[in-house]
Amino acid sequence: MQETGSISIHTENIFPIIKKFLYSDHEIFLRELVSNAVDATQKLKSLAQLGEYQGDLGELKVRVTVDKEARKITISDHGLGMTAEEIKKYINQIAFSGATEFVEQYKEKDANAKDQIIGQFGLGFYSAFMVAKEVEIWSKSYKDDTLTAHWTCDGSTEFTLEETEGEHAKAERGTDVVLHVAEDSDEFLEEGRLRGILAKYCRFLPIQIEFEGELINDTNPIWTKQPSELTDEDYKKFYQELYPMSADEPLFWIHLNVDYPFNLTGILYFPKVKDELQFQRNKIQLYSRQVFITDEVKDVVPEFLMLLHGVIDSPDIPLNVSRSFLQADAAVKKINTYITKKVADKLSSLFKQDRAGYEEKWSDIGLFVKYGMLSDDKFYDKAKDFVLLKNVDGKLFTLNEYTEHVQANQQDKNDNTVVLYTNDAEAQHSFVAAAQDRGYDVLNFDQVLDPHFVGLLEQKLEKTSFKRVDADTVSKLIEKDDATESVLSEDDTKKLEETFTSAISNPAMHVKVAALSPQDAPVVITQNEFMRRMKDMQRTGGGGGMQMFGAFPESYDVTVNANHPLVSKVLADGGDQLAKQAFDLALLSQGLLKGEALTAFVKRSTELL
DSSP states (O other): OEEEEEOSOSOSOHHHHIIIIIOSOTTHHHHHHHHHHHHHHHHHHHHHHTTSOOSOOOOOEEEEEEETTTTEEEEEEOSOOOOHHHHIIIIIIGGGTTHHHHHHHHHTTOHHHHHHHTTSSOOGGGGGGGTEEEEEEEEEOSSTTOOEEEEEEOSSSEEEEEEEOGGGSOSSSEEEEEEEEOGGGGGGGSHHHHHHHHHHHSTTOSSEEEETTEEOOOSSOGGGSOGGGOOHHHHHHHHHHHOTTOOSOOSEEEEEEEOSSSOEEEEEEEOOOOTTOOOOOSOEEEEETTEEEESOOTTTSOGGGGGOEEEEEOTTSOBOTTSSSBOOOHHHHHHHHHHHHHHHHHHHHHHHHOHHHHHHHHHHHHHHHHHHHHHOHHHHHHHTTTOOEEBTTSOEEOHHHHHHHHTTTSBOTTSOEEEEEESOTTTTHHHHHHHHHTTOOEEEOOSTTHHHHHHHHHHHSTTEEEEETTSSOHHHHSOOSOOOOOSSOHHHHHHHHHHHHHHHOOTTEEEEEEOOOTTSOSEEEEOOHHHHHHHHHHHTTOTTTGGGGOOOOOOEEEEEETTOHHHHHHHHHTOHHHHHHHHHHHHHHTTOOOHHHHHHHHHHHHHHO
8 A cells, every 4th residue: 555645844945955055065875875774784683693583684785786877876785674664753754853943943054053953863864865856765674574665755745655565575674775866966877986985985884885796895994803903014004005195104003992981993093294294184084883974083183183194983973964074072072182192191102112112203203292292281291201302413302301411511590401402403503513512412403393392391391491502602592600701891892883883784783792702703693582483483373373463574683702803803903894704704604695795705805815
């Protein structure tokens, strides 16, 4: 007997709304229908394990076929099946409970309202109408003495439902969903297009998926196994499956497996992080019960962990009905915190168990660790024990080790530890050498995040300041009580300043005369630490919105060594030319004298000789 009726909603326009708003990407209709088929199959397996189904399970595959000429896509399973009454309940009623409210919210096209409602409706099946002008369901329940149920709907709210026998009846339990593809969806009749969708969303589903006679999925991916079952080669092979275009092997990995207070499995890989800070977003794939959901995981994974690669699978992450967007809630925050802790624990373990191996990897993971410390206070608290500082001689230290290393020699007159660093050891060679001649140690901070990292350490470490080696003359970098006396009178000092200011004739260069050691350079050009940091942070887009203030003006200090013999000669001769030569010599030693200025310097040197 055939039954006709209306789907239990109070509006005629639910289907256009599904098609236009609910699912942003039409291709996911296949994910939804295949997932439904897998669910029906798994439920039957569960009933059999509980002894509630005594029949032969047979071959539990989900089959997807396409008939281009007939314009049909069919998704078939050998699962629970449904009776006519169950179709009425699950397809016609439950799926649209409260749908009127849903439609009303959409009239304003309010995306936030959508996300609040999404998840309350079992609308996955109806994604079929994004690509189909008509959908049929042929289903036979696993229960004894049931007939084949046949449901048809043409995308309106009208449906037909009948129980059939004879040649049209299904011989075995299970469900066939038949899509009669609409004229505007021809792309989904192409085998290649469908194969691509299945590979994207269904490649790790727990029930075998067959497309046109070919199996397309791995039903038991390694994140579902115990680490004790796996070798390093298993992990590396899986990484290559996920990222076939990656030339590098992962450095190491973390196997996630927790079932309380939430369910979470997965594998996170540490790739080699390039210093250019070209963070590879969308590399972590999110699954729910082995169904691919998205690679937009910013709400589940902290920002700095977006550098990692791999897979996270959790049925407890709340999704909207289209599964395209995550919904932030307490469970997501707990998962976020858990993942951060697991990553920190892994790094700490590697450091403690194999310091030498950890140091070998530091050039590849250092940027990641620093980014995490800058981004997350809890991560900082753990990472402060395994972050490493590298000096210009290539030696690595923890924060505590380095403080002990320099404390005796690099304390200023106020008992503050002064940490010296360079961001370009070659360009700043003369300054590095001068510092080392004083017995000072110099760190290499030449990565793109280091301007921010230096600021962070200065906030966190007590009685510690950081100075770049070219931020001042070597005598002034670490101020001691034993100040050097000037051999010049006040009048001579003023005259010397005027001579150099006139010779240099550059408003960005601010001349000052200081009493340095006679062994120090006659002229030193520096830029104070604050100005350097502001400019460095501005270049890397940081500094709390400094871009709004525009570019910082160039400003340099030209320190003239009052106690150097060459400076005494400038004062005695009163010559701008010699002062200019001393200034250019300082530029030359810092690699700043080029082009025409260098040619002029050489010419003046010849004339002076």
